[in-house]
Amino acid sequence: YSDLGIIFALPITKNVNFTFSGKRQEFDGFETNRVHTGSRIFGKISYQPGSKIELNYTAFLNKNEFEIPAPLPAGFVPLTSAAKRKDQRFDQVLSLKLGSLSQEKKLLNASLFFSTIREQSIADSVAFKPRNMTIGTRIQQQLIAGNHLFGFGAEFKTDVLSSPRLGDHTDKFGRVFIQDDFLLADKWRLGLQLNLESKNDYPIRFNPAVFFYYEPTEINKMWVGFRRARRYPSFVERFWPTPDFLGDPALSAETSSSFELGISLNSDDVQVHAAVFLQQVDSWIGNTVLKNLADFGPANLDKRTVLGHDFKFIWKYFKGGEFGFVGSYLTVAEPGPSKRLQVPEISIYSYLDLGRQMFENYVYVNLRLIGRVFGEISGLTYENSPSLPSVVKLPETTVFDGQISFQFSDARLSISMENLFDKKYQLVPGFFMPPKTFRFGIVWEFWD
Numbered sequence: 001y002s003d004l005g006i007i008f009a010l011p012i013t014k015n016v017n018f019t020f021s022g023k024r025q026e027f028d029g030f031e032t033n034r035v036h037t038g039s040r041i042f043g044k045i046s047y048q049p050g051s052k053i054e055l056n057y058t059a060f061l062n063k064n065e066f067e068i069p070a071p072l073p074a075g076f077v078p079l080t081s082a083a084k085r086k087d088q089r090f091d092q093v094l095s096l097k098l099g100s101l102s103q104e105k106k107l108l109n110a111s112l113f114f115s116t117i118r119e120q121s122i123a124d125s126v127a128f129k130p131r132n133m134t135i136g137t138r139i140q141q142q143l144i145a146g147n148h149l150f151g152f153g154a155e156f157k158t159d160v161l162s163s164p165r166l167g168d169h170t171d172k173f174g175r176v177f178i179q180d181d182f183l184l185a186d187k188w189r190l191g192l193q194l195n196l197e198s199k200n201d202y203p204i205r206f207n208p209a210v211f212f213y214y215e216p217t218e219i220n221k222m223w224v225g226f227r228r229a230r231r232y233p234s235f236v237e238r239f240w241p242t243p244d245f246l247g248d249p250a251l252s253a254e255t256s257s258s259f260e261l262g263i264s265l266n267s268d269d270v271q272v273h274a275a276v277f278l279q280q281v282d283s284w285i286g287n288t289v290l291k292n293l294a295d296f297g298p299a300n301l302d303k304r305t306v307l308g309h310d311f312k313f314i315w316k317y318f319k320g321g322e323f324g325f326v327g328s329y330l331t332v333a334e335p336g337p338s339k340r341l342q343v344p345e346i347s348i349y350s351y352l353d354l355g356r357q358m359f360e361n362y363v364y365v366n367l368r369l370i371g372r373v374f375g376e377i378s379g380l381t382y383e384n385s386p387s388l389p390s391v392v393k394l395p396e397t398t399v400f401d402g403q404i405s406f407q408f409s410d411a412r413l414s415i416s417m418e419n420l421f422d423k424k425y426q427l428v429p430g431f432f433m434p435p436k437t438f439r440f441g442i443v444w445e446f447w448d
Helices: 235-239
Strands: 002-011 016-027 036-050 053-067 084-100 105-119 131-145 148-162 169-185 188-199 205-214 221-231 254-266 270-282 285-289 296-300 304-318 321-333 346-358 363-374 377-381 390-394 397-407 411-418 426-428 437-444
Touching (some): 377 426
Antiparallel strands (some): 053 084, 084 105, 105 131, 131 148, 169 188, 221 254, 254 270, 285 296, 304 321, 377 390, 397 411, 411 437
8 A cells, every 4th residue: 555645835926826735646466356546636726806806616536447356246347357347437516705794794616627537447448438528517696684694506517427337427416505694592593495407307396495594602502404416317317238237228217315313522632522413315216136137236216214323523632642432323214125335334443642842842743543343234245146236244243443643843653553453344245454554654745
């Protein structure tokens, strides 16, 4: 494993700033189907000729080559045998801000975004050569009226797919929205957003969201909220052409209703965050054996219900010492044999930090011990059949990591040993995590 990056930023003139960052990452050698090579380049130019106008141009290039971390059924990708993929994504955003930039009041935001995604197929061959292109624009106006902070705007975008085997397809999406952040009374706020959206031949949908906040102080708050949303089927879910995974152009969109309740408390020594959420998805798009009993692919199934909660506790028990505990629980109810939960139902992340200044306060040394607990995991495997998957359950797993870091005035050196007890485990079936692994890293701000 290697990870090398650089960040470079400087003012070009009094009104123009430039930022550049690059990163290359390689990951190899642990198990089969574990090779990954990626490169990322980010650039941004900001131009602010006055106190009430700002123009930004951002470009982001992401290139990856990796092996799929799970076996693929025979015939899933024609003319191929290896589960390997290359992709390249290039995003560009041109944005304009007008108004009170420092306070974000009476502020107009406008942006034009453009992105392209190229994939050299799942097997690094000439089988599909899909190319996705997205172009769109978004505009939003904010203004203050009494105890109200209003916002309204619109977003429009077009997605274009070009592929010799998947065909050429175009999706058009548009939405208009209005939002209000209203101070009801001292320490009480109401957040409201109304969305009206449409895509292609799908019916126009009204999706509201409403949140109540109680904020006794600036750093402590409680909230309760409700949100409706819609997810449209992807190009792959609609147009994948092979018999072993057959897309359905007639898929309906998913609609979801979500409820959330949470609390966040903070003091100088203790931070507590807790939240519970419930989501129900109608017309859920799940992969299943199709009605002809010969093909496997996506279909609109019944309801999907997700219930979970997360909890975070941080205690700074003395200067330089910190104890953290982060836990989450997730349960998913899906229709019968199509159930395919691929995330831990129980996940616990806990750490203990010890640190102090050394060498006449020129170096800060930090020790960290991390324990991670993954609950029973359900997922799909192709071990029993080369063409149709079956559901398998993986047992609970506990993994420990250790790390020591040295913080200098302009550099940070870290040494870690992950999976201290060399546990062999999978996050999802077929995706083996690394055994005992030694990592070394340095971050150096060499020029200010």
